[in-house]
Amino acid sequence: MIELRDLTKRYGRQVAVDGLSFRVQPGVVTGFLGPNGSGKSTTMRMILGLDAPDHGQALINGVRYADLPRPLTAVGALLDAGAFHPGRSARAHLSALAASNDLPGSRVEQVLRTVGLSDVAGRRAGTYSLGMRQRLGVAVALLGDPGVLLLDEPVNGLDPEGIRWIRDLLRGLAAEGRTVFVSSHLIAEMALTADRLIVIGRGRLLAETTVAELAAVDDSLEDAFFRLTASATDYHGTEAA
Incomplete structure (x- = not known):
């Protein structure tokens, strides 16, 4: 499980994340929605210990990411599809990660098959x-067979077949009892992929609900999202997405 407790992050006078508290439960796909500049990426970076909060806590299974004994086997993440050496093969990249985390080499071939890059x-x-880079990023996230997965815009760059593939993959992982947390700006895709939604705006929690409950309020999930975030959209700001 992922739990945020009054998580706050400032960049100078700019408040990127403002007292954010919510839980991401196992066994379902939870979508993470918000307008550009709402603080989604900053929140994910703090969950993974890449940015330090000014206040509050981000916990994974009750502990900070930095305190996990074998992080790759507990948490898999895709934040940047280009986080690899361009001159190294996908197999070599995954093999190096497996070796440095004391994972069996067989996992490399397994995840390559899973993401269709063999x-x-x-x-x-x-x-x-x-x-293809997105698929490699997903392979990295799956390498340690983690129980918690965080993916930032995982369908970016995928064709319709790839989008359906990632949708089925995420739902299958959640069905295995894993915690699956997915940030996206594609509201229609979240309607097909997610079971629950966390919606934020200007770093604050706007809704923590199910897709069905939020969509029932308006004609569509998209209409509900725009109504919910109408007062929290600022395209002139500079805070992280």
Whole structure:
């Protein structure tokens, strides 16, 4: 489980995340929605210990990410699809991560098959399309067979077949009892993928609900989202997404 307790982050006078508290439960896909500049990426970075909060806590299974004994086996994350050496092959990239985290080499081939990259695993990752880089990022997230997954815009660059693939993958992982937390700006896709939603605006919690409950308020989930975030949209701000 992921739990945020009064999480706050400032950049100078700018408040990126403002007293955010919520829980992400296992066994369901939880979508993370908010307008540009709402603080979604900053929140995910704090959950993963990449940014330090000014106040509050971000906990994974009751502890901070930094205190997890073997982080890769507890949490898998996709925040940046380009986080690899472009001259290294996908297989070499995954093999290095597996070796440094004391994971069996067999996991490399397993996750390559899962994400559909087995046939191109020997190619330099720098030659990959955006969709292929996204698949490699998902492979990294799955490498340690973690119980918690955080993915930021995982369908970015994927074609319709790839979007359906990631949708089925995430729902399947949640069905296994894992905690699946997915940030996206594609509201229609979240309507098909997620069971629950966390909606924030200007770093504050606007809704913690199910997709069905939020969509029932308006004609569509998109209409409900725009109504909910209408007063929290600021396209002139500079805070992180």
